[in-house]
Amino acid sequence: MEYIVCKEVKMKLKADYHIHSTYSKHNHGKSSIEEIVERAYEIGLEEIAITDHGPAHYLFGIKRSLIGEAKNIVVEMRKKYPNLKILYGVEANLLDYNGTTDIESEILKHCDIILCGFHLAAAYTTAGDYWNFIVKNRLAKNNEKLYKEMVEKNTQAVVNAMNRYNINILTHPGDKIPLNIDKIAQTAEKTNTLLEINNSHGHLNKDEIKIAAKYNVQFVINSDSHIKDNVGSCDNALKAAMEAGIDLKRIINLKS
Numbered sequence: 001m002e003y004i005v006c007k008e009v010k011m012k013l014k015a016d017y018h019i020h021s022t023y024s025k026h027n028h029g030k031s032s033i034e035e036i037v038e039r040a041y042e043i044g045l046e047e048i049a050i051t052d053h054g055p056a057h058y059l060f061g062i063k064r065s066l067i068g069e070a071k072n073i074v075v076e077m078r079k080k081y082p083n084l085k086i087l088y089g090v091e092a093n094l095l096d097y098n099g100t101t102d103i104e105s106e107i108l109k110h111c112d113i114i115l116c117g118f119h120l121a122a123a124y125t126t127a128g129d130y131w132n133f134i135v136k137n138r139l140a141k142n143n144e145k146l147y148k149e150m151v152e153k154n155t156q157a158v159v160n161a162m163n164r165y166n167i168n169i170l171t172h173p174g175d176k177i178p179l180n181i182d183k184i185a186q187t188a189e190k191t192n193t194l195l196e197i198n199n200s201h202g203h204l205n206k207d208e209i210k211i212a213a214k215y216n217v218q219f220v221i222n223s224d225s226h227i228k229d230n231v232g233s234c235d236n237a238l239k240a241a242m243e244a245g246i247d248l249k250r251i252i253n254l255k256s
């Protein structure tokens with residue numbers, strides 16, 4: 001069965017690179033890696049990535065000690081489903097304004113793909129980072145001057161991370177904290193980072209896609225699914241891309 005993502009333009013989704021399994025702890029991910037793989041195979045995807053939250057996400061992050069175990073399951077699944085390309089990865093967390101993340105060498109050795117994004121429940125490096133990321137960004141919602149200041153500060157943090165690490169996909173840019181998407185896209189062009197149009201979080205949104213599209217960047221649409229039935233669900237993300245009017249060939253995981 002071919003999974004047709006959009007009948008009007010006859011584009012099909014060939015890959016979903018952002019999927020959480022039960023290794024995203026505290027019941028955050030509801031389906032096992034095997035269930036996800038079965039579902040992806042069933043709907044005709046060619047490629048998927050299992051990308052649980054990085055260990056510094058204190059609520060939902062994968063336990064460091066279980067990364068090897070999860071990878072081994074992926075290796076087993078590759079044998080069982082040779083026609084499906086299965087990548088193992090992580091959705092890392094931005095931890096401070098210097099751009100530090102939880103992308104560590106212990107994790108890197110298991111990963112084929114690195115996603116990174118900003119999350120609220122991350123173990124930030126210092127109390128000052130918590131103050132800025134959480135408290136000041138909240139205060140900035142009602143203070144225009146502070147808002148502008150925080151947009152630039154947040155953006156610099158993400159830019160620093162993109163320059164420091166080899167991030168394949170920047171997840172849901174603009175979600176949870178405001179960012180200057182123009183500067184993010186400018187950096188993504190240099191660092192060759194894919195910008196995600198996330199189906200679950202509404203970012204990049206239509207306007208942000210338009211801004212990013214001015215640069216020589218590529219996009220990826222991902223489900224960010226936490227249960228097997230949502231694997232490959234990208235309707236909202238595709239709608240945003242179409243409304244933004246970008247050439248859909250710039251979305252690397254669509255095929256005609």
Ligand SMILES: [Zn+2]
Pocket residue numbers: 091117118119171172
């Ligand atoms: Zn995320």
Ligand SMILES: [Zn+2]
Pocket residue numbers: 018020091224
């Ligand atoms: Zn996610």
